[in-house]
Amino acid sequence: MRLDIILRVIAKLLIPFALVFALYVQFHGDFGPGGGFQAGVIVAASVIFYALIYGLPAARRVVPDALVEILLAVGVLIYAGVGVIGLLLGGNYLDYFVLAGDPVHGQHRGILWVELGVLITVAAVMLKVFYVFAGRRRDAGEGGE
Template sequence: MRLDIILRVLAKLLIPFALVFGLYVQFHGDYGPGGGFQAGVIVAAAVIFYALIYGLPAARRVVPTEMVQSLMAIGVLLYSGVGIASILLGGNYLDYFVLGADPVSGQHRGIFWVEMGVLITVASVMLKIFYVFAGRRRDAEEAEE
């Protein structure tokens, strides 16, 4: 892949658009189809595309494995933290209406943070799965040497 200049240039052009589209899907999820899960898959697909074009070591330099593992936990904690905040403010688990000055603003605030947690979790889990499977061959080759 090192000599395939067309794919490399195309990747440099497409990956930023894929990431922006992932953010669009995330933030447009309140008003139409989309949300955290779809946005997380799009963001992970952009990084996986980068890894396929530039190689797994390059992708791991951009998004290190340690960061992916931390983001998996952060996403779940963010999601569950919204539920715990709801309980602490007098509502039930994930009752968003208590999170704002009025029920409507509370709903928007709660959904936003829950969907952010889903995006972070889904993107990082997808990347972790890719890193594990893509790295198996490399790890097996290193073990043979």
């Protein structure tokens, strides 16, 4: 048995709460501080915490590199797609009021989708950066290559 059992148990307890808190920050962003960027950072930090406790290979099995790269594109496409849909419906780029019959509902719908795109993009970018740096070979030497 490994000696880091306490850290593993604490991680198993904390990570689900961190992810739920990310959802709270995401959906509370319409009414107060928070939103997609902060929620994306919390999601990425949860996966990074998992990687620090269980190891990088375990984290890459849970959230593979291919999924991270797909999410990079999906997040940007969601964000940009909201703007394009606004253009197609006769508004300006990222004018949300045309996204529903009632301008207020259109604003809420547009903000929800844009913030979701931001969350996905930020989480994926942070994970990609972490995977790249954490996956570097350590035997390159102290003074460089």
